[in-house]
């Protein structure tokens with residue numbers, strides 16, 4: 003982005019931020035939107051024909067759904083997350099985005115859980131095939147976090163980057179406006195710093211907000227964002243507001259304590275395909291598919307052909323599927339991955355190793371959803387740590403015992419965390 007694309011032409015004064023790093027000139031100029039004027043932004047989006055999708059409280063969690071106004075936002079709510087645990091709890095302030103992403107991700111709007119991808123109609127003695135060509139919904143995503151921007155970029159590679167482009171995803175993706183919100187807090191399951199996907203939004207957004215008590219610092223990320231910002235009651239941010247934003251972003255960075263060592267991970271995992279540790283994980287894994295359903299990058303689906311009662315019309319329906327379902331690997335009546343250990347191994351090695359061969363990127367952005375929403379609290383960072391430990395011992399010719407089917411919290415109690 004050039005200076006002239008960056009919106010209002012005021013600059014951020016040079017100063018030291020609270021995390022000790024200098025606020026440098028490569029940071030975008032920030033303007034300010036008062037808390038009460040967020041409603042203005044939402045009304046503007048609605049007038050422009052967008053359906054606003056963002057965070058709201060539903061069924062005891064902060065999920066993503068259609069928003070009609072500011073009152074739908076989870077103002078005054080936050081969450082507590084641990085492996086296998088999620089709790090919605092009140093905040094002691096009125097922040098609207100003071101939470102860490104929950105069970106939903108934006109993929110449900112770009113790659114819906116169920117879709118009709120083709121229809122066949124009997125015409126005389128032949129069939130006429132058609133693909134749905136309905137206009138894509140015009141979504142404005144409000145509240146996209148940095149790791150989630152990275153997840154969307156990964157799904158872009160999956161659905162748009164190869165020889166075969168998914169037209170459903172392509173239409174929806176082209177229409178979407180991305181309003182990001184920088185994290186000002188992190189959960190114990192977050193490890194975006196290891197995956198270099200956060201916590202600060204760097205690119206891929208139209209507008210990025212940082213929430214402070216009095217309102218929002220606003221960064222422009224695209225021409226579309228600049229045009230929208232021009233219609234808002236913005237003013238240059240003053241230094242106290244910039245400092246408050248820096249403090250919030252630094253808090254989030256400090257709170258990301260979980261780490262995953264990704265060095266040589268591709269080869270390490272593929273050298274451990276016969277490790278007995280996969281059986282150890284399988285003692286805990288329920289093969290419930292939760293980890294793949296909540297993951298913002300998982301993209302497996304199955305296609306079913308459904309005919310009407312007359313047999314004259316057949317719909318080809320696509321649904322989300324999971325590599326944890328035994329039928330997902332069924333070929334000629336036989337599943338090639340008939341054990342939980344083989345399915346967990348498939349998921350982890352695809353996510354962290356062979357995804358790189360396919361798409362030139364890891365399949366993991368470090369959002370931690372698969373850790374929170376795994377009923378027994380299996381933590382992929384702990385599994386990688388154990389596999390690395392076993393591999394290093396093997397290389398050194400030392401025999402070590404597998405740590406066993408222990409939860410990460412119990413391992414932490416023993417000083418392994």
Ligand code: SF4
Nearest residue numbers: 287288290291293376
């Ligand atoms: S790892 Fe956890 S969430 Fe994933 S299938 Fe196994 S039990 Fe379910």
Ligand code: SF4
Nearest residue numbers: 297366367369370372
């Ligand atoms: S594998 Fe887990 S931590 Fe990584 S992106 Fe998917 S849900 Fe998030």
